[in-house]
Amino acid sequence: MADIDSSGGGSSPKKGKKKRGKKLSTRVDMTPMVDLGFLLITFFMLTTSMSKPQAMEINVPDNTKIPENQETKIKASQAMTILLTGKDQIVYYFGVGEEVQEPQITDYSAGGIRKILLDEARKRNPSFDSIAVYENQFKSGKISEELYKANRLRIQGYKNGLIILIKADDKARYKNFVDILDEMLITNNGRYAIVDIAPSDLKMIETNPYLKK
């Protein structure tokens, strides 16, 4: 099997010699066994999954009703509202949304919502860029993970920092929702909430002439 017959000519029994027991080679042809081995390897490689699924953790607030006077109000100067709508478009405006002012339209590209989120976070939180510095130090092993996380939480919890309200209408896709949460991770914005869309927002989307319907 694994060799080419090179004995040359047929077997010619020699005459006049004493009949002797033929010496048999103890070599076994391994080729079929290798074939089988690799076939099984291929099978196992294709049918099994090595990697565990990855997941993104999200926390939503408890939805038990709290009395009106105990609700924490956020300052309009801190708040940014992001509305996810159809055709992969984002509408955003600043303020809580009692009266929608100057809504802007952007998209999910790096130059779109990510740049805006970073700019706004920097504007409101003077030490915002330190998170990236701490992250680099942590990655190069200069500081411990606990120290990095503590600093990160401290900076993200800055009292005048940006608070993002994420709302999605019925036309938004699941991808949009995951993308915006991913942007929150990428831009190190720790304070965001997923909120139900308000009628005024829906009306604004409905009447906005610049949105692709």
Add this chain to the structure above:
Amino acid sequence: MSKVKVPRKSTWVDMTAMTDVAFLLLTFFMLATTARPEEPVTVDTPSSIAEFKLPDTKVIIVTVDKTGRVFFDLKGKDFRRALIEKMAAKRQVALSPEEMDRFSLLSAFGAPMNEMKSFLELNPDQRKQYNVQTKGIPSDSTNNELADWLVESRKVTGNTAIIAIKGDVDANYPVFKQIIKTLQDQKANRFNLITGLERK
């Protein structure tokens, strides 16, 4: 000058070493991996930079496909067995012990409770067909079976199960809003979204 005689060499290759390697790899793959469970629907998950890895058991996975149908899965054979017993009692569906055993060996399913008995009687091929045409587990407010599945799953795992939502890129947001609301209603405020690797 006489011709230089090239000695004839045998072309026999010793395959023993190769066999050794092949079987070593084979053993490695057999031991290091678990069989990929059959999924009822193909779901194209969105990508993210998240790095959290889900464990193998005690995971509740709610799958939402492209058209918004909901499938449910609880990992771990013993937990599944306990779960179907509880659910059958709660929804008053009579299931035989064999059917419950069969349920404990399945993976994700999208059968409403009233079709559960017939679903468990199907063979794998029929089950595949069933998964194509099923409407998924009812999760709207009039008949929220998903809520029951979640409540019972959390009970049988002693409230330690990790809840994960696996959604298709093109699924509509309202379905997720409904699922998140269902989770919030039972105070499961911490859960995960399964995502693929960031392709960049």
